[in-house]
Amino acid sequence: MEGILETHQLSKSFGALAAVQDVSLRIEAGSLHSVIGPNGAGKTTLFNLLTGTFPPSSGKIFLDQKDITGTPAHRIAHLGLARSFQRTNVFPAFSLLDNVWVAAFATGRSWGGLLFKPANKYPEATERARRALSDVGLEHKAHQLAREISHGEQRQLELAIALAAAPRVLLLDEPAAGLSPEETRRMVALVRSLKGRYTIVLIEHKIDIIMSVSDRISVMHFGSLIAEGSPEEIQRNPEVRRAYLGGIAA
Amino acid sequence: MKYQDLLVVAAIVALPFIVRPVIATEIWIFAIFGLGLNLLLGYTGLLSFGQSTFFGSAAYVAGWLLKHYGINVFLALGIGIGVGALSALLVGYLCVQRSGLYFIMLTFALNQLFYFVAYQWTSVTGGEDGMQGVPRPALLGLDFTSPLVYYAFVSILFVASLFIMRRIVESPLGKILQSIRENEVRAEAVGYHVPRFKLLAFVIGGAFSGLAGVLYAMLFGIVPLEAISFVFSGNVVFATLIGGSGSLYGPIIGSFVFIWLSESMSVVWARWPLLLGVAFVIVVLFFRGGVVEAWNRFWAWKAFSKPTN
Numbered sequence A: 001m002e003g004i005l006e007t008h009q010l011s012k013s014f015g016a017l018a019a020v021q022d023v024s025l026r027i028e029a030g031s032l033h034s035v036i037g038p039n040g041a042g043k044t045t046l047f048n049l050l051t052g053t054f055p056p057s058s059g060k061i062f063l064d065q066k067d068i069t070g071t072p073a074h075r076i077a078h079l080g081l082a083r084s085f086q087r088t089n090v091f092p093a094f095s096l097l098d099n100v101w102v103a104a105f106a107t108g109r110s111w112g113g114l115l116f117k118p119a120n121k122y123p124e125a126t127e128r129a130r131r132a133l134s135d136v137g138l139e140h141k142a143h144q145l146a147r148e149i150s151h152g153e154q155r156q157l158e159l160a161i162a163l164a165a166a167p168r169v170l171l172l173d174e175p176a177a178g179l180s181p182e183e184t185r186r187m188v189a190l191v192r193s194l195k196g197r198y199t200i201v202l203i204e205h206k207i208d209i210i211m212s213v214s215d216r217i218s219v220m221h222f223g224s225l226i227a228e229g230s231p232e233e234i235q236r237n238p239e240v241r242r243a244y245l246g247g248i249a250a
Numbered sequence B: 001m002k003y004q005d006l007l008v009v010a011a012i013v014a015l016p017f018i019v020r021p022v023i024a025t026e027i028w029i030f031a032i033f034g035l036g037l038n039l040l041l042g043y044t045g046l047l048s049f050g051q052s053t054f055f056g057s058a059a060y061v062a063g064w065l066l067k068h069y070g071i072n073v074f075l076a077l078g079i080g081i082g083v084g085a086l087s088a089l090l091v092g093y094l095c096v097q098r099s100g101l102y103f104i105m106l107t108f109a110l111n112q113l114f115y116f117v118a119y120q121w122t123s124v125t126g127g128e129d130g131m132q133g134v135p136r137p138a139l140l141g142l143d144f145t146s147p148l149v150y151y152a153f154v155s156i157l158f159v160a161s162l163f164i165m166r167r168i169v170e171s172p173l174g175k176i177l178q179s180i181r182e183n184e185v186r187a188e189a190v191g192y193h194v195p196r197f198k199l200l201a202f203v204i205g206g207a208f209s210g211l212a213g214v215l216y217a218m219l220f221g222i223v224p225l226e227a228i229s230f231v232f233s234g235n236v237v238f239a240t241l242i243g244g245s246g247s248l249y250g251p252i253i254g255s256f257v258f259i260w261l262s263e264s265m266s267v268v269w270a271r272w273p274l275l276l277g278v279a280f281v282i283v284v285l286f287f288r289g290g291v292v293e294a295w296n297r298f299w300a301w302k303a304f305s306k307p308t309n
Helices: A043-050 A073-079 A096-106 A123-135 A151-164 A181-194 A207-213 A231-236 A238-249 B003-018 B021-044 B052-069 B073-095 B100-120 B147-170 B172-182 B184-189 B194-220 B230-243 B250-268 B273-286 B290-305
Strands: A003-014 A017-028 A032-036 A058-063 A081-084 A169-173 A199-203 A216-221 A224-229
Touching: A003 A043, A003 A199, A017 A032, A017 A043, A017 A199, A017 A216, A017 A224, A032 A043, A032 A207, A043 A081, A043 A169, A043 A199, A073 A081, A073 A096, A073 B184, A081 A151, A096 A123, A096 A151, A096 B172, A123 A151, A151 A169, A151 A181, A181 A199, A181 A207, A207 A231, A216 A231, A216 A238, A224 A231, A224 A238, A231 A238, B003 B021, B003 B147, B021 B147, B021 B172, B021 B194, B021 B230, B021 B250, B052 B073, B052 B100, B052 B194, B052 B230, B073 B100, B073 B194, B100 B230, B147 B172, B147 B194, B172 B184, B172 B194, B184 B194, B230 B250, B230 B273, B230 B290, B250 B273, B250 B290
Parallel strands: A032 A199, A032 A216, A081 A169, A169 A199
Antiparallel strands: A003 A017, A003 A058, A216 A224
């Protein structure tokens, strides 16, 4: 079976620092594939490469077997790849609905009337925006401002903005970052509910989350992949235990 | 129709009775200029310190054609809008490559560049003396040399500008520009080519500035060198901030305050810019949303302090 999203020997250096080194990944369509590793292992850099924030130093990225290496960030969403950010990255003075609406409109079917048609007369984008909000359970706050909701809700909104683009592949960068145990449980349930509907690539620190939701896990350490396998295989892998789980599970 | 629109119409009718028609006309021209700037400043979050580049270029080109080729008013306005948009395309293309302070300095530096071209090219622009003798030809049998007729004409164009600008800010483009103001990185990530949208805002703003520039040249019969200088660029930023950059109507109120103050006070007191300075300090310290915010807060306070029995 071929992967929907693949990287071939992807590398990125910042000066002398090799942030990502020869990473070859294959994400199966419909799976939830997690990328784990200690802080500074290069996970977020990998996401930034996949979403065109900056081009790789070498290596290639394929979406549906098509080479998308070097595609600029603003084109990526149109290819069906959407991301959420590790640090909450929303539109603070916008209502929640507007937050997701701009994402829905961006990848919508038509930009006709861009300059003069009232924004509330795009039923397709509005419908998609509402669905994204209800997917994360925020539809009852659609008209509140993003800066006025709690941190936990902002994390949900963060996810909704990515969903509104109707992506085929969803890249989630630590969706549970900074959440309380209760909020984390809710976020895990949310990610699990999205499983199967999207191909998901998940970066996460909290190991219990990873083990319970992932189909496959890749482990990064100092910019390189050191292991890949099912959650059970990863748990048994001695190298992973040494590099990553060392402090927790040794 | 919103109550703000009724206020605008009432102001258009009342203004010539309160101030001289020339000043009343200047207020609406400056308001058109402010509407264009505010698309950049208020909606996209871009502080352009070079709006007079587009205002002045349009005024010079259209003024020259009016003076030497006797083109009709509609053509002059069309050419002015075109020159405004085109110069904004050129300047904007360079400016949107950078952000923050560098962006602001670029708009300013390019403004200076245009200014010195106008300053040196005396055979066309008249240099420091300004381009004098710009006519105000009759249009469709209407005698534009009558100040009130010209006032009515400018008022209609202002209302049209306001209507168009409202359509723009309520369109998806308006939302996209605001999303860029709110969070550029995320706007890019959800699929918008941010520099291109900024450029589009520039071009639209430039077109409005161009229209204002031509109307200004015809109003005073002259294109002063000041019209392309950083002083004018600063004035429109100033007026918009005083009125309130967060709202569609802010620049209109700002224009009213600014022109009225400068025209009425400059006769009485040579140091009148001091007053503007004080007004600006008050706005920056207490009312970031300008007069519009002060107004809203006043009504909120009235409603709050009203006895509730």
